Amino acid sequence: MSVATAENEEALEEEIRLDSFFRWVWRGKWLIIGLVILASSLAAAIALRQPELHTSTALIEIGRVWGKPLKDIYITVETANSPGFIQDVAAKLGIRPGQLNRAVQVGAVESGVPHSMYPILIRVTAKTENADESVRLAQAVADEIVSRHEKLFADAIAPHLERQQRLEQRLKELGQVPSDREYAFKVEAELDEVKSGNTSPTSTEKTHLVEKVVPGGTVKPDILRSTATAGLLGGIIGVAAACLVGYYKSSRGV
Numbered sequence: 047m048s049v050a051t052a053e054n055e056e057a058l059e060e061e062i063r064l065d066s067f068f069r070w071v072w073r074g075k076w077l078i079i080g081l082v083i084l085a086s087s088l089a090a091a092i093a094l095r096q097p098e099l100h101t102s103t104a105l106i107e108i109g110r111v112w113g114k115p116l117k118d119i120y121i122t123v124e125t126a127n128s129p130g131f132i133q134d135v136a137a138k139l140g141i142r143p144g145q146l147n148r149a150v151q152v153g154a155v156e157s158g159v160p161h162s163m164y165p166i167l168i169r170v171t172a173k174t175e176n177a178d179e180s181v182r183l184a185q186a187v188a189d190e191i192v193s194r195h196e197k198l199f200a201d202a203i204a205p206h207l208e209r210q211q212r213l214e215q216r217l218k219e220l221g222q223v224p225s226d227r228e229y230a231f232k233v234e235a236e237l238d239e240v241k242s243g244n245t246s247p248t249s250t251e252k253t254h255l256v257e258k259v260v261p262g263g264t265v266k267p268d269i270l271r272s273t274a275t276a277g278l279l280g281g282i283i284g285v286a287a288a289c290l291v292g293y294y295k296s297s298r299g300v
Contacts, residue, residue: 073291074292100264101265135190151171172184
């Protein structure tokens, strides 16, 4: 058998298989159409029954001491999404941890170019069926993050405050006893630098909310997308079922 003859036979077999496929699909067209209509109808009915969700967002800026962040933003986000954190906040709110976990998401707000993104804020987003409840949950999670950073701030600022106190005491002693004025000026300059580092909002600040938490927008169920997706899945299942039935009948000689 020549190569050309073999290729012709393969093409003919492929054409026969495609012809059988289209024939099976055509014979099962009503099954396919029925499954598409059924799946689309069920998806639309479910979507219509879903309530609108009200969103609330809390933005948190991580504190710093002498320009150094209290904690990495990504670590803070992972901690806020951990089961232990969720359980603690849920207990304070008097709700189930699973309910809080489903309603609230914590993530990082990033900036920069696509290949060099860096986190700048923490975003806490709550979605519930009630606007006030969304505000309450977002506020509670944000408050817990801020509260846990209070100790981090106190521990980080403590050495700098102690250094400021020592310099103030030393400068006071130098003022009472005649001494080298040049040294006194150096102590005073160092004290000014420490005070500036301890109080300047650009270098030292506690973790805090950027803005007040208020009710945000609403999220409506995407009926069209749900219906289209369900209809597509129904069509695929219908085509597969029609092909199986057609193949079964062909193999039985029906």
